[in-house]
Amino acid sequence: MTNIELYHHFREQNKDRARLLIKCPDQPGIVSAVSTFLMNNGANIIESSQYSADPEGGNFFIRMEFSCLDLHNRRIEIEQSFHEVSTKFNMEFQFLYVSDVKKTAIFVSKEQHCLMELLWEWQNGDLMMDIGCIISNNENAEQLAKSLNIPFYYIPANKDIRAQVEERQLEILKEHDIELIILARYMQILTPNFVSHYPNQIINIHHSFLPAFIGARPYERAYARGVKLIGATSHYVTNDLDEGPIIEQGVERVSHHDKVDDLKRIGRNIERSVLARAVKWHLQDRVIVDGNKTIVF
Ligand SMILES: Nc1nc2c(c(=O)[nH]1)N[C@@H](CN(C=O)c1ccc(C(=O)N[C@@H](CCC(=O)O)C(=O)O)cc1)CN2
DSSP states (O other), X not given: OOHHHHHHHHHHHTTTEEEEEEEEEOOTTHHHHHHHHHHHTTEEEEEEEEEESOTXXXXXXXXXXXXXXXXXXXXXXXXXXXXXXXXXXXXXXXXEXXXXXXXXXXXXXXOOHHHHHHHHHHHTTSSOOEXXXXXXXXXXGHHHHHHTTOOEEEOOOOGGGHHHHHHHHHHHHHHTTOOEEEESSOOSOOOHHHHHHSTTOEEEEESSSTTTTOSSOHXXXXXXXXXXXXEEEEEEOOSSTTOSOEEEEEEEEOOTTOOHHXXXXXXXXXXXXHHHHHHHHHHTTOEEEETTEEEEO
């Protein structure tokens, strides 16, 4: 199937499926109340996960995926009737509809291995996202984007013109109605103004096993340190460089035989698989952010 066919088939197959994400103060009876609410509204629970941060007085988290006949016509009715339960348990909650495939933008600089992994998994249906555009401060990826009929925007960038660059980027993102931004080895620091437009909606891949080697050139610094493990970390972007909530990490062993280029070669395979897993879990609404941490169901 083509991407368009995959997209429409997925939307049709999942038009009556939704996910309910909940965060609330922990107490007995929460799962029972939510599952009873869903049953009373004709829903069938397909997957249910929950986590109690501290039964003695912390927060409680739930992710329930369910199907419900005619859900696509009953969204407002069900969400409004849930307020009785949410008020009783002081819940923060979100209903997320599986057929609402997330409009996504991919930012890339010179290195393309992470972009290629995302596009490969998107083409084979493993990453169900609606790629609105690719934005880059390098022209390298233009032909790849055009070959897949993805709008490509080349916007040269450096720290001296950050404001102008981001103004144009934000225009494009609004034009494409983007709700998820993936930094696929995009090597420009985003300003607080930019980040504020997309809270916990920007996923980055950092090419180190954080919190080690935050910032630029982590492989060179890892080599100088003589590490025996290198890694990659995918996290939500915040104003604190490479210190946002971690979604996924991976590591591989290295040795004294490995030079910087070897670390980069080994690292590229870690980066692209870690980023793809993090993006997949976000697209499946499996990630709840709690402070500067995540719960991944
Ligand atoms: N606000 C944030 N912006 C970005 C984050 C983040 O966590 N918060 N992650 C980075 C990605 N990154 C490492 O993964 C990273 C990219 C770039 C730099 C850096 O020092 N860039 C220089 C310019 C370098 C160049 O032009 O080649 C700069 O922007 O001044 C550090 C870390 C993405 N953005």
